[in-house]
Amino acid sequence: MRGDMGFAVFNPERHAAVGNSAGGNSPFFFTGDVESDAKYFIMPEMGFSMPLNETTHVALAVVGNGGMNTTYRENFFSWNNTTPPRDVTIGVDMMQVLVPISAAFKVNEDHAVGASLVFAETRFRAYGLQAFQYFDSPAPNGFGMTITSDPDHLTNKGFDYSYGAGIRLGWLGEFMDDKVTLGLTYASRTWMTKLDKYKGLFAEQGDFDIPENYGIGIAIKPAKNLVIAADVVRINYNDVASVGNPGPGIAIFPGFGAALAIPSVADASKELGNDNGMGFGWENQTVYKLGIQYGVNNRLQLRAGYNYGKSPISNDQLTFNTLAPATVERHYSFGFTYKANDNLEVTGTYMYAASNTQTNCAQSILNCVEIGMHQNVLGLTFGWVLDPGPVALEEYGDSDWAGINFDGWYAGLGVGQSKYGDIDEASANTRTEGWKVYGGYQFNKYLGIEGGYANLNDMTSRTGAVVTNLAADAWTLGAVLSYPVTEKLSVMGKLGAAYVLADAKVKNGAALTVRSGDDSYEPNYGVGVSYALLDNLNLRLEWERFDRKEYDIDLVTAGLALKF
Template sequence: MRFNLKHAALVAACAAAFPAHATNGYFLPGFGIRSQGMGGVGIAYGRDSLSTAANPANAVNTGMRGDMGMAVFNPERSAKVYESPASPTFGFFSGDVESDSKYFLVPEMGFSMGLTEQLHVSMAVVGNGGMNTNYPRNLFPGLGGPPPTPVDKGIGIDMMQLLVPISVAYKVNENHALGVSLVLAETRFRAYGIDTFKAFPILTDPTKLTDNGFDYSYGAGVKLGWQGEFMDDKLTLGLTYASRTYMTKFDKYSSLFAEQGDFDIPENYGIGIAIKPKKNLVIAADVLRINYNDIASVGNPGPGDDPAGAAQGIPAMDLAAIYGGCPAATNPYCLGGDQGMGFGWDNMTVYKLGVQYGVNNKLQVRAGYNYNKTPIPNNQVTFNTLAPATVEKHYSVGFTYRPNDELEVTGTYMYVAGNNQSRCGQNIVDCAEIGMHQNVFGLSMGWVLDPGPVALGEYGEDDWAGINFDGWYGGFNFGQSKYDVSATVDNTRTEGWKVYAGYEFNKYLGVEGGYVNLNDMTARTGTVRTEIDTDAWTLGAVVSYPVTAKLSVMGKLGGAFMLADIDTKNGAALTAKTGDDGFEPNYGVGVSYALFDNLNLRAEWERFDRKDLNIDLMSAGMVVKF
């Protein structure tokens, strides 16, 4: 099977267009959907080309292969600002708010091959992580301007970080391998709605703080890796070191980030171990250290506890020390200065554990656990309302199915448990609380030209004796849903996605069912805001007509059991919470293109006919045929 580099380039371009929302601080829990199914391990164990981003020495075991995948991150973020009896909130918004943006696509791709028996090369395009918040109500209104910031002006940030490690690995002898990567990096960032800070005389340049659109930063670093195999390949150890990645500065936000807009990627290093009690059972663990605190824009303290109060041994920025001293090049404590306010993050140690079992010669299953202590000290909650990286515990399951010798299909689900942090006595607001939990869904394809020295042995030896999958397929689409309502609307367009499976009786007729998430919309009538969150389970007939050998048009007709949660608010207060579930018609049209023998690209429009409103879903994705 031929790996098409034009298609790979297209996916790489897409990767630069979508933000991620990460879980180990702002880093992803692991490189590649396969790794994330094992808790993110990858230092001592990796079998696909994406694993070379975790340890370049993995390339000696990946063979010749190409990988493409897509993950959907579903972070649910919330923030709350309120006053204690001892102190007012200076007229700021007092209440809680949830971020609107809830789904993010994270594409990935990679390729690896051996040049000789000893020398191997690889390249990957992966999301390193990111942060996104999009609060519909401003947490800090009443100041800023002129004019003053209104409460209904949104506030948030949008940051995405992309890595392209180009790796070379050398097998020194039968048991040891070394690897090195040149890591190219791009970061995209914007901030909006934080005009309130303009009311304080703490800025180097008020025009480079907020609402300046996207800015881009570029840079490069180096990653080194080693792997050693012992005890007849039953034990593998690994080490990695990634240098600080030096990035160009964010000129549009040079008064927000310390060191005049600097936002380097922190140094990180780790150790890993993989044990194989039997050929088809792998138990792996990593420990990774990420030095967030060494990056001034991330690690410098932000507004927190009054320095005269209980700081728990953690310094907090004393705003009084810089009042009246900005803008002045001689004052490093101004926002944007070398000692300017940051997010106050600590360095982080991440612990990862994963298990993989080869059920038979076509199926592997895996599970994992990933833990890190939140990098945010409790006295640094105020700034981190914009970046609530509070989560600590991650649980994952996954599988790889091999329908033939040249194709692997991998899926992963990760649940990230919720965690909240709060603190009163902050410098700018009195009390602040932040929280987040996440879901991660991922699907990837691996085209295997040479499986490498060990990968096939990690499947089970028994023949597949399960279901005959001929005619079956599964797919995933991501796109935009639109609610058709008559009320005054805040937001009717939002992300939508679906996962589905079906069976083709022949090339003209099939049946398909799945789960559809239509996300939410907000409508306003006077001071009353109504938020509707909708998802659905679908089942229907699919009719296809092949226009060419690769291109088909399709139509769909069926039904959907729709579940709607409706929240009605008057101001910040929740006045009613109801549900509205029921069966509704579902129909649509689309096109399908056969990219490879087992992989189709699909684009479609669907209508969900509710009695009170219609919802349209425009989506595109890929279909895997088994």
Template sequence: MKTYLKRALCIATTVGLMAPTIATATNGYFLIGFGAKSRAMGGTGVAYNMEGMAAAFNPATMVDSENEFDLGAEIFHPPRSIYHDSGVLGFTDEPSNHDLFMIPSMGGTYKYDDNITLGFAFIGAGLKTEYNQSDTSSSCQRTNSVTPGSCPPTVFNPALTTVPGGEAGVELVQMQILPSIAYKLNNQHSVGASLAIGWQFFRAEGLESFGDLGFTPNSTAIDSGWDNSYGAGIRLGYFGKFLNDDLSVGVNYSSRTYMTKFEDYNNLFAEQGDFDIPENYTIGLAYKVIPDLVVALDIQRINYSDVKSVGNPGPNAADPGDFNPLCPGLDDDSCKLGGDNGMGFGWVDQTIYKLGVDWSYSEKINLRAGLNYGESPIQSEEVLFNMLAPATPESHITIGASYMFNKDYELAVNYMHAFENVITGPTAFGPGGSVVEGTNAAISMVQNSLGATLRIKF
């Protein structure tokens, strides 16, 4: 057991250090699920055992896992774009660069005895955008350019201060390793707990306009390269079986993961660089309709608004002379980016509904499908800052299958499509530099992903 746990944690750490491309997600900036089986079932898993990945959903469900290890990867394609018509910030209509990402997933479980199961999972979340800025050299890379070499200002570079050929955007990578334990109280009820050990990395580039427009007291620290922080939280789970084990019920609570501050971005994120991973909780049911068919339903709540750097409102679209809605009439540093009442992305809490089916087609083959829906946490009046984080998708469909090669090896595959969702709204910088009644900006994203997970029993 010790050798297994050491190897598993070593692999988890190695993959974590190699995974800066976990840079886009879909339920806000959380993934809909982890591993090919869950992602094929709309992200369900809190009341339905996901084998080696069980700790990622509900540590209590590990009691139904065997001695096994899951290793997966997903290719993620999320084209995203922005539109902004402004007299101050220029006209911008362009996609974000870099539309392919790799998302790893990993987990394992070990039956210590008849009542205790140990395990872990490695999970990630995040987002990334990168937009071409005005190139005043020999050619203009902006998609809306008319004359090479004479590009207009952009939303992130109104004063043409970005170096020629420069880019603007942000990248956030959040990773958690979840060492976990589950205890079977009796044949019907189990409980579990995880320690959520978090690491996160962030960088911003090309955001000089935040200083030029007075959003922050010090513009020189906005483009500071990579910075990192770390922290911890807890997860608690319950798993119960009823109606002759045909019905299972699961509950998972994930506390806020308290992270150290991004010191290099203490003038960008509210509360001097604070960026905790938000609290979230899930309840779920799984019902065996017939011996070969299971239907699972999860409802998840993510409390984005409790993290001020995410939940505080952005620039006031109704009054360009009074940017921060939390500090009307004030213009001191506490109300600017990085302050205790500093502006954020204005995300609201998100409720997500997940539905999945698992059909045992034969002894070796399972077929899966699912739906996932959650209203975007971005409100129409918060479009401006969310050009950096256009988490717009709401509706997802998923399918997948698995094949058992023998008693020790199984391969699962999945496909996900998130339908395009466009969010439009006003900003504080209208076409004539005045207040906009209606819309002058838009953000959008569509997603496709294809993944696979190898399950190994030992």
């Protein structure tokens, strides 16, 4: 039996350029060269497995399935710089969470099968696509093109949610005295409810299912502490209409004739939202993976991996994919597992997806387009192992190592709400999500030192025609004072400093947005309570303030701290 809990910091860096910014004027005067502002995301994960008897195990997990997010502050789909204004943010925000409930059965000593019922949730919003509505509107209020079947459910409708389920099946077989392991996996299409708020954007009236995939893998153990593995996985993006249906393609005719490269202009049945409506034009993808794991000693395993999957975006489908430039092809990963004691494993992972750019001209209404992305992922997972089993133990090395003395060290994650103070709340949205990650050292039960990173998100205020947006994050370092009230409950106080990175955007009426930065060292202090759930796991509730000269930022969080 074991349980795992962890998180990853996901850092996608995306950019898009269109029109003359990408090397050729758009016949509809679209232009822009911009990077996405949304660059850091926390992806939590957890799971556990347990045996029911000698042949049957059950498991439950909660994992992120990725998604797509872009926040472009310069709107490259701004028609004539007015519809919408160029400084109106454009982008999409999609998050998917999977909850597989699994059972595995050991058929005999060499073969096992498994099945999962996978529940899924999708959260989505799109914003800044008003130009699509304008092109769809009849003259003289637009171009009268057939772009969307429902212009009222195309953009700026806030978050919508979709729910669904699918199945996964798998087989694992061991051969040649357990030196070779083969595996097969199949995941059905996950059938989701419709995103009704965006039934004028996604094909089939807002349908956005998770595609089917299947794969085969092999693992070879030349030595008991060395595993070399390879997998091939096929993902059928093209079967999901909103993902695989073609969008605007290559323009054959110059000037305004480039609009004929939009499939729905020639065939109204392909309007966004229809059963055969336009999509992102993704092709099916085959992903090849190679990995190696080496047990250094009785406490440490090291891993490295590489995978390659050709971009699912063909070079004639770049127009819509400016909103979600999933262009990366090569991924490199490194990781370790450290066995702190008989019951605790700490696993760390770093993944780098190398930068890949796709560019092409004659892209329907945009002409030249360039999109690109690279990614960094840094993850940390803690595993509580009550019964590791003989195979898991032998994959560590034979040599003894006393290990690293982590006594006194701890790390944690807190999620909650930030609030910007000293601002007229009648005309401002001052409350938003906030979170932090931190680590520290406890000298004794009264005194510790702690440092971390806090994402304070943003706020927006309006005074007449002037709209101000403030966004901030911070790096912190300070002393933590604790006083035990009972054996499990302690009160805490924190005093230190923070390096606050703040960005301000001010828009006055129709004028372009003025951007400025204001990074500075500021006092950081707070109070909280800590309750010991387990010997090495504490629940923490905290309030802290980032004391700026112009305005204060309060962060209230609840989270967990793990003592090593």
